[in-house]
Amino acid sequence: MLLAQEPVLLAHFGSSVVLMATHTQHGHGDVLDLDAELLAEQLASITEWLPVRSTPRRIIDLGAGTGAGTFALLDRFPDAQVVAVDSSPEHLRRLREKAGTDSRVETVQADLDADWPGLGTADLVWASASLHHLADPDRALRQIRGLLATDGLLAVVELAGPPRFLPDDAPADRPGLEARLHAIADRRINAHLPHRGADWGAKLIAGDYTVEAERTLAINNDAPPAELTGRYAQLILSKLGHAVAEELSAEDRKALGHLLESLPHRTDLVVRTDRTVWAAR
Template sequence: MTHHSHPHGQAAHDHAPTRDHDQASTHDHDRDHDQAEILDLDADVLAEHLASIAAWLPVTTAPRHIVDLGCGTGAGTLALLERFPDAQVTAVDSSAAHLRRLVEKARAGGVEGRVHTVQADLDTSRPDLDRPDLVWASASLHHLADPRRTLRQVHDALAPGGLLAVVELAGFPRFLPADAPEDRPGLEERCHAASERRHGNHLPHRGADWGPMLTAAGFDVEAERTLTVNIEASPSNAVGRYALSSLRRVRAAVTDTLSPEDLAALDRLLDTTGAHGILHRPDLAVRTRRTVWAARRT
């Protein structure tokens, strides 16, 4: 399981087939590089909110073994290592490139010895999670073909009294004001609507209420919390780079469905050299919502 289809999730199963091994390898390498970049930007911009979620978790005893399912490039892993300084984390992802990036970050932060990586896709394999006290699944479960099966597996793997934290986004982050850009107001919403029409059938669990599914898997849902995120652009322009990477991915998904006028306006926003490019806009912000479910194995 990995964070492939957007900054916060596992691979969507809609990649175009490639004609030979070399082409496929190049495609996968480029895709992993782009996804790693946007995951790193997401972690940078939303670090404070991620730390607040980790601090909120209703743990009864500090966990010694944590599993991060769909860890991507390690935003959750590193936040959990900081929150629980005596814990070890098993980081699970299907992307070898993302796991390598996570290890690089852990090494830079001096916590490499507390991280164990496992390359696995939960749709096709069942890795040994080795009785964790806490399992963290951020923007990953909704990409699974059968998340109910995975929830049951996590329930059975957890130590008695262990906690599962499910973190999901209400939707893709928004960056532009509603009346932007000036020549095509509402462009961002139309782009996301077009993307949803294309990908909605592939991700039926996105935006789901996970409470009933957690209960059906045998968990006791102890707490639920929704965080509203609104982060204005910073001097480092991380928000601008995050917006650019995000909208580039949206552009790839809506090329065939957006009107020519909207597509041209989007290209002007994505032009890093033009005066009207998104990197030069002073009115950017990251606006999104994240919901967290804390569920215990009783």
């Protein structure tokens, strides 16, 4: 879920992040949708954990992507109205298609590094893997304060990085290939997105919020549906490989090509990642 267009960047896909270069928003939407399906249980665990004081009636989802958070929040709070905000018209089109005639969902296209649209007042603001994309997240936190109703809650969800799928000794011809891809990608990402990995608890306190709770959820889905996981891993690792290809050895590039072809047929794939959520008023 992107809030601004950038040439080479980390993009959230409902639960995880990947480097994107010349790949289309359509392909990224596929990643978001697969993430939402494979990690629905973990996302539901987070929404269930939220320390709301009363049932929220109006929710704003900042960086909604194709709707993973929007629909998880509606599952948790079925009487709420959700305003889904994203910069990508393609993501919002997909979200509206999923919503169909559901009058509880409103979409707003906006670049939150520019002028904020009028979003009204919210009982709950949800920002999942979106704030670190902004040029000035402290400004965004000030803007969000103006959106929150009395006793309103802000939930900030951030990710440790792209998910990992392979055993440490895989692939057989180049063990550790996935770790090497991540190491190069992390270096590039951190240079491009300085707020990635920030101490959001400290940022919230500095922004005059009270952090009521913090939770880190270690995701280790060791029995995901093989077909979906193979496609998910293929999309993510192909994007990572495309973005860092110039820094890979010839041997790693060759091994990556073989690995990508094999992913839909592998039976040893898992989905491993971490999410941390801060709940603040």
